[in-house]
Amino acid sequence: MGENPYDRFIQLVDFDLHYAQSEKKFQAQAHWCLELENQKVAAQAEVATARDSVHQEKKQAALLELEITGHAQEIRKKQAHLDTVRDAREYAALEHEIAGLQKKIAVLETAFFEIWDRISAREEALKILQDTLAGRLDALTQQQDGCIQEQKKLEQELAQLAQDRVTLKKNVTPEILALYESRRAQGDEAAAEALNGSCNACGSTLPSGDFGAIKRHVVMPCQRCRRLLFVRT
Numbered sequence: 001m002g003e004n005p006y007d008r009f010i011q012l013v014d015f016d017l018h019y020a021q022s023e024k025k026f027q028a029q030a031h032w033c034l035e036l037e038n039q040k041v042a043a044q045a046e047v048a049t050a051r052d053s054v055h056q057e058k059k060q061a062a063l064l065e066l067e068i069t070g071h072a073q074e075i076r077k078k079q080a081h082l083d084t085v086r087d088a089r090e091y092a093a094l095e096h097e098i099a100g101l102q103k104k105i106a107v108l109e110t111a112f113f114e115i116w117d118r119i120s121a122r123e124e125a126l127k128i129l130q131d132t133l134a135g136r137l138d139a140l141t142q143q144q145d146g147c148i149q150e151q152k153k154l155e156q157e158l159a160q161l162a163q164d165r166v167t168l169k170k171n172v173t174p175e176i177l178a179l180y181e182s183r184r185a186q187g188d189e190a191a192a193e194a195l196n197g198s199c200n201a202c203g204s205t206l207p208s209g210d211f212g213a214i215k216r217h218v219v220m221p222c223q224r225c226r227r228l229l230f231v232r233t
């Protein structure tokens with residue numbers, strides 16, 4: 001721990017570099033947890049879509065069945081009516097209507113069986129998909145649990161760092177701290193080392209007078225990148 005205010009300022013700068021890295025790590029972790037959640041949702045949606053398409057086909061099959069039943073009822077009614085007709089012409093007309101309805105039923109039945117073939121195939125595919133995705137979902141859930149645990153750990157670390165920072169700040173000269181914090185509010189790296197007469201962040205050569213002052217621990221910004229310059233002693 002630096003004993004003089006200048007060292008304590010540099011200590012805060014170094015601390016903030018570490019802090020920024022921890023924040024990035026936390027953000028990357030949070031992003032990864034979200035990505036895992038998205039993958040889970042997508043897998044679940046895939047199953048839901050497949051299940052829904054089976055459901056829709058079954059609804060259509062039920063409608064066809066209803067139509068077939070209606071026609072069959074009508075045929076039975078007409079057949080009962082055949083016994084009560086008065087002449088051959090009426091009989092022939094009724095028989096013609098019955099034949100027409102039977103034809104309709106035959107067409108509907110073909111469609112009905114086609115749909116059921118499709119339903120069987122889709123149900124089979126759905127079962128395979130569910131089995132495949134069940135394994136994938138389990139793996140994703142496990143990954144996600146680990147991810148969230150790590151995220152919580154990083155979050156706690158960040159909270160600790162935020163507390164540590166409050167303590168560190170107390171040791172820095174208020175004027176320098178105010179300069180540093182206002183610069184820091186505009187971007188994450190607010191300070192840079194002055195090395196061999198240049199700013200180590202943007203590379204610009206410092207006026208020799210400035211560099212001389214910086215070496216005497218005067219804190220001033222780099223003319224180009226505006227970072228506060230300091231030297232390590």
Ligand SMILES: [Zn+2]
Nearest residue numbers: 199202222225
């Ligand atoms: Zn610079």
